Amino acid sequence: MLKRIQLMLADSAWFIPFLYGFGGVVLTFLTQYFGGFFREILPEVLYLEKDSAATVLSSSFTSLMTMMTFSFSTILVVLTTYSSQFSPRTVNNFLTNAAAKHTLGLFILTTVYGITNLFLIRTADDDAVLASGVSVLLVVGSIWAFVKFIQTISVSIQAERLLSALHREALSVIKSQQDALEKDEVQIVPKRPVHPFEGHAVYAPRTGYVQLFASEKQESDSCHFESVVAVGDFVAKGDLLGYWSEEVDADIEPFQIGEVRSSIQDPAFAIEKLSEIALKGISPGINDPNTAIHAIHYIGDILRELSRMPEGDFLFSNRSSDWHVKRKSLETTMFEAFAPIKTYASHDIFVIGSVFEAIRIARLEAHPSSFEAYEGILGYFEDVIDWDDLQERERAFLENKLMQAKKVKTA
Template identity: 80%
Template sequence: MFKRLQLMLADSAWFVPFLYGVGGIALTFLTQYFGNFFRELLPEIVYLDKDSAATVLSSSFTSLMTMMTFSFSTILVVLTTYSSQFSPRTINNFLTNSASKHTLGLFIMTTVYGITNLFLIRTSDEDVVLASGVSVLLVVSSIWAFVKFIQTISVSIQAERLLSALHREALSVIETQQQAVEDGKMHIVPERSVHTFEGQAIYAPRTGYIQLFASEKQESHDVDFESVVAVGDFVAKGDLLGYWLGEEALDVDVFQIGEIRSSIQDPAFVIEKLSEIALKGISPGINDPNTAIHAIHYIGDILRELSRLPEGDFLFSNDKSEWHAKRKPMEATLFEALTPIKTYASHDIFVMASVFEAIRIARLEAHASHEETFEGFIDYFEESLDFEELHPRERAFLTNQMMRARKVQT
């Protein structure tokens, strides 16, 4: 349940602003019905007569609408920049940015507070009201949030900041998995072949991506489960998801399926975003190979943390049952992340050198079970390069990078 709630909050840009809007309504009723109780505690300057308060509320609402219009225009420009220069998959990183959500929420809260008070202020039985004073404080807070928002915007469109944010996002997911293994909450077992089990099959109720594996539901059940899909896989309605190894299938949604992929349990999705940013950088339209190189280096560091765990699938076990969750192999992650870069940048020796550097970084702390996979990919990229057409200096440079990737001690 917690993971599903975390997924909803992480992928929704409306929930936090909605809470601020509800807070604005609640604050309206507090100031309307309890404002007189604070007359002895608050200075008289925050209390105005009803006509003056209505004027202040109207003026503050008008100025706030101007800031909101500018903010929304800026958001549209940033979304266009994210989609055209980075990747459409990174748009959600900006929309769910905490600074953006709280700034938008504060604007909505102030707007809702101003509108509701303008509607209710004429019906107040008091000669003076507190609403205008609170409104001024909210507007001042909105101005500060607006300045902070502009600063956040200017930082978020920098490629280095986006790459760093994606890097932290992936490391956080991997750290959670590593901690679960260390605490014994999850085990890693050799990959199992997909075959028909003696049990009850379950099928995808809808088309979409596997977003979560709900391992927290295992505690109340004593039936084993075997999955045949991994988090991050795309499934169509009716696709086989797994088997309940019992006489009857439990009425439990083991998988959360949604329209978009989520990185909460899928660090490979973050690697895919970085790979797409790298591809954008080496495209003729953008022509920014340095950004591509930085993205590839971050991919290597994420793979370094990911490869510390041995190859295999996840197993959640307790005294009652064992739930097996398939995990994307390292070979598939490497192939999907780096092969598109090889396809479009085989002519750029510096980008290709960064690929070898990423593999070298990934092998620094890798488990022995990944050794063959990394060696195989070095051979794969070596075969894709035409060393005969390279200048001796270029050939020596690439050969040196490739040998550094091979000589890493694991």
Template identity: 70%
Template sequence: MVRRIRLLLDDSAWFVPFLYGMGGIVLTAFTQVFGEFFRDLLPEFIYLDLDSAASVLSSTFTSLMTMMTFSFSTILVVLTTYSSQFSPRTINNFLTNTSAKHTLGLFIMTTVYGISNLFLVRTADEGVVLSSGISVLLVIGSIWAFVKFIQTVSVSIQAERLLSELHKEALSVISEQKDAIESDEVHLVLPRSVHSLEGQAVRAPQTGYIRLFLREKQGDHETDFESVVAVGDFVAKGDLLGFWKGEDAPDIELFEIGEVRSSMQDPSFAIEKLSEIALRGISPGINDPNTAIHAIHYIGDILRELCELSDGDFLYSNGKCDWHVKRKTLETILFESLSPMQTYASRDIFVMGSVFEAIRMARLQAHETLDSTFEDMVQYFVDVIDWDRLHVKEQNYLHNKINRAKKMAT
């Protein structure tokens, strides 16, 4: 349940602004009820007569609407930039940006507070009101947030910052997995290629991506479970998800399935975003190979962290039952993230060189069982390169990169 709530909060762009809007309503009620109570405690200039208060509230509301209009227009421009220059999968990274959510939330809070008090100010029993003074303070805060928002936008559309954020996103997920393994919350076991057909089948209740495996539901259950899908896989309604190995199968949902993938338990999704940005960079329409090289280097560093773990599936055990969950193999992640580069960049020696450099970085601290996977991937790229079209100097450059990728870390 905790992970599902966390996923909802991380992916939602509306929840934080909604809380701010509710805060505006609460602040309005507080001002109307206790405004006179603070009369002797607050400076006199904060209180205005009814006509002046109405004018201030009207002016602040109008100016705030201007800022909101500009902000929403800016957001649309940024979303278009993210979709066209980077990848449609990266749009959510901006929508869920903490600074952007709090800025919009403060705008909404000030708007709700201003318009509600503008409606109620004429009904005040006293000759003076407090709401206009608080509204001015909120508008000042909104101006500061607006400046902060502009700075956030200017930074977020920089390719280097987006790549860095995706890099941190993936490393955070991998770090959580490593911590869980070190604390014995989960164990790595050898992958199972054949699954038993005994027991009760668990099928997908809807079509979509597997976003989470709800391991916290294991509790004190005594029935073993074995999955045939991994987090990040796409399933259709009715697809087989796994088996309960027993006649008394618990009536619980083990997988969170949704329309959009999440990287919360799936670091390969962040790698996929970086791969798409790299593909956009080397496509003929954009032609930005330096961004592609930068993205590929980040992919290599993420793989370096990921490859410290051997290939294997996750096993959750409570002492009474074992839940076996499939995990994407390194071979799959390597092929899906790096092989698309050869579509446009097989003749670009610098992009291809960065691919071999990414493989070299991934092998720095890789588990010894992954050596053959790396060698096969290097050989794959060697085979797809059209060596006859390359100059001798270009061939030498790539051969140097290939030799470094093949060299084992000591």
């Protein structure tokens, strides 16, 4: 349940602004009904007569609407930049940016507070009211938030900042998996090509991406479960998800399926975003190979942390049941990340060299079970690169990078 709530909040751009709007209503209630109690405590300058307060509230609302209009225009420009220059998959990274949501929320709070007080100010019992003074303070806070928002916008559209954010996003997911392994909340077991049982089948109730595996539901169930899909896979309505060892309550859905892919339990999705940014960088329209190289290096560091865990599937076990959940293999993750880069950058030796450099970085702390996957991806590049078509110095450069990736001493 907690993971589902986390997914809803992570992908939601409206929840925090909604809380701010509700806070505006609460603040209106407090100032309307309790403003008189603080008359002797607060400075007299915060209290104005009804007509003057109405004028201040109206002016504050007008100035705030101007800032909101400019902010929304800026947001649309940034969303266009994210989609065209980086990747459509990275748009959600900006929409869920904390600074953007809190700035929008503060605007909504101030607007709701100003409108509601402007409506209720004529019904106030006192000749002098507190609402206008509080409104001025909120507008000043909104101006500060607006300046902070512009600064955040100018930073967020920098490719290096986005790459770093995606890097941290993936590492946080992997860290949570590593912590779960250390706490024995989950185990990693060898992949099983043949399922031990085929009991009651579980089918996808809708079309979409597998966003989450709800391991917390195991506490209320004693049946064994075997999945045939992994988090991040795309399934159609009616696709087979796995098997229960016996009949269970229909309300128990082991997987959360949604329209968009989520990285909460899927570090490969963050790797995919970085790979798409690299592809954009090497496209003729963008022509920014240095950004592509930077993204590929980050992919290598994510793979380094990911391959510290042994290869295999996840096993959630308690005293009464075992839930075996398929996990995307390291070989598949690397192939999906690097194969498109090779296709579109086959004649850019520096981009291909950065792929070998990323593989070298990834192997630094690799678990022995990952050695075969790394040898496989290096063998793939050896086969598909047209070595005879390279000039002598280009071939020597790539061969040197390849040998470094092969000879790296693993932990």
